[in-house]
Amino acid sequence: MHARTQRLSRYLLPVMKETPAGAEIVSHQLMLRAGLIRQTAAGIYAWLPLGLRVLDRIAAIVRREQDRAGAIEMLMPTIQPADLWRESGRYDAYGPEMLRIADRHGREMLYGPTNEEMVTAIFRDCVKSYRDLPRTLYHIQWKFRDEIRPRFGVMRGREFLMKDAYSFDMDMEGARASYDAMFIAYLRTFAALGLRAVPVKAPSGPIGGDLSHEFHILADTGESELFYDSALDAVDLADPAAPERLRALYAMEAEEHARVADCPVPAERLARRRGIEVGHIFFFGTKYTAAMGMQVQARDGQMVTPLCGSYGIGVSRLVGAIIEASHDPAGIIWPDSVAPFDVGLVNLRPDDAATDAACAALEARLAAAGLSVLHDDRDARPGEKFATMDLIGLPWAVTVGPKGLAAGTVELKRRATGEKAELSPESALARLAG
Numbered sequence: 001m002h003a004r005t006q007r008l009s010r011y012l013l014p015v016m017k018e019t020p021a022g023a024e025i026v027s028h029q030l031m032l033r034a035g036l037i038r039q040t041a042a043g044i045y046a047w048l049p050l051g052l053r054v055l056d057r058i059a060a061i062v063r064r065e066q067d068r069a070g071a072i073e074m075l076m077p078t079i080q081p082a083d084l085w086r087e088s089g090r091y092d093a094y095g096p097e098m099l100r101i102a103d104r105h106g107r108e109m110l111y112g113p114t115n116e117e118m119v120t121a122i123f124r125d126c127v128k129s130y131r132d133l134p135r136t137l138y139h140i141q142w143k144f145r146d147e148i149r150p151r152f153g154v155m156r157g158r159e160f161l162m163k164d165a166y167s168f169d170m171d172m173e174g175a176r177a178s179y180d181a182m183f184i185a186y187l188r189t190f191a192a193l194g195l196r197a198v199p200v201k202a203p204s205g206p207i208g209g210d211l212s213h214e215f216h217i218l219a220d221t222g223e224s225e226l227f228y229d230s231a232l233d234a235v236d237l238a239d240p241a242a243p244e245r246l247r248a249l250y251a252m253e254a255e256e257h258a259r260v261a262d263c264p265v266p267a268e269r270l271a272r273r274r275g276i277e278v279g280h281i282f283f284f285g286t287k288y289t290a291a292m293g294m295q296v297q298a299r300d301g302q303m304v305t306p307l308c309g310s311y312g313i314g315v316s317r318l319v320g321a322i323i324e325a326s327h328d329p330a331g332i333i334w335p336d337s338v339a340p341f342d343v344g345l346v347n348l349r350p351d352d353a354a355t356d357a358a359c360a361a362l363e364a365r366l367a368a369a370g371l372s373v374l375h376d377d378r379d380a381r382p383g384e385k386f387a388t389m390d391l392i393g394l395p396w397a398v399t400v401g402p403k404g405l406a407a408g409t410v411e412l413k414r415r416a417t418g419e420k421a422e423l424s425p426e427s428a429l430a431r432l433a434g
């Protein structure tokens with residue numbers, strides 16, 4: 001979907017050397033410095049070309065795991081009629097976080113902060129029989145919440161990209177199965193993003209029972225304070241029993257933890273860390289289906305009010321969360337799975353015909369091998385090029401210059417470890433494509 005190769009001399013990558021004023025946490029600083037985003041109003045950002053590539057790769061992984069879990073993709077609009085929210089009673093309850101708009105006819109509209117009402121209205125109209133359930137639908141769509149204190153860049157924006165899924169089931173057994181499928185999908189999603197997520201039991205109101213979890217990435221800059229059984233840290237996520245093990249282990253937000261009279265975890269095993277909430281799954285039963293009058297005919301002819309859950313992932317927040325979890329003093333270190341380009345190709349002498357030709361050949365062959373390449377062909381000093389590559393954090397850098405070429409080599413560098421090797425272009429290609 002994105003161009004496989006780009007040349008920096010014709011790209012838009014406004015990197016900054018200095019830490020921008022007003023950016024408090026490292027991910028926000030690095031997102032601005034590496035030219036991923038630009039703020040256009042408080043809590044509202046434009047995604048520049050490099051940032052959009054990351055956002056789209058994260059969305060693709062989220063989508064893949066939703067599909068694998070059996071959820072079906074759709075797309076609901078950002079703008080919703082206020083009347084829909086009057087049906088559930090949330091129009092007045094939601095408060096000033098909701099951006100309320102009037103159209104030219106004076107009809108009350110809003111920019112959706114979430115989609116329970118809309119998806120329930122669609123289901124109410126389309127689904128009449130038990131044969132059409134269970135279903136889980138999802139979309140990846142922009143949301144607007146007029147947060148009282150937007151901060152930390154895309155972490156707490158006002159406009160942000162969310163994956164939200166909604167499950168509809170005939171009975172509690174089905175609802176639990178839908179929930180469990182999402183729980184597993186979330187663990188797989190965060191693992192594929194190169195993240196270790198801790199599922200934290202969340203308060204779920206009177207009907208939720210134990211079916212509410214937030215997923216947190218551990219980071220000192222996280223807004224939540226967590227208490228959890230440190231045995232969680234040792235769970236092997238590749239183990240098929242991992243979801244069950246994780247669910248059985250104690251993990252709570254500080255506020256909830258304070259209410260627990262008898263913490264089952266011995267003090268020496270209780271870890272206390274900060275976390276970034278990147279996802280939330282939540283069973284709420286008939287809350288919207290009952291309020292909005294959705295009924296489905298069961299096999300025995302009875303009319304049943306379906307049981308529902310909703311399942312959010314902060315897709316744009318994840319860009320910041322991944323950087324919080326993976327950076328060093330020189331810049332971002334993208335996990336391979338979400339990097340905006342697989343390889344940075346550093347041309348040390350774009351004015352030298354032989355170097356230029358070698359770079360063009362490498363660019364083409366890397367692309368032919370299925371790798372995406374950002375080719376720094378700018379007329380700039382080597383030091384500046386290396387600093388840019390480290391800052392933007394592509395997994396691999398291949399550096400090509402006249403000296404190396406005379407000796408038949410290029411330099412291959414792994415961003416995460418700093419390891420460098422002098423190799424023939426052939427071997428470098430084989431290493432990268434392998």
Ligand code: ATP
Nearest residue numbers: 154155156157160162277278279280312313314317
């Ligand atoms: P928070 O407690 O951080 O405000 P929330 O409980 O309001 O989150 P949900 O309504 O469950 O969040 O939304 C699902 C996901 O969307 C969250 O887990 C989070 O990753 C993301 N999210 C929520 N609000 C924002 C925001 N203002 N900016 C970016 N992402 C957000």
Ligand code: MG
Nearest residue numbers: 097145147156
């Ligand atoms: Mg919120």
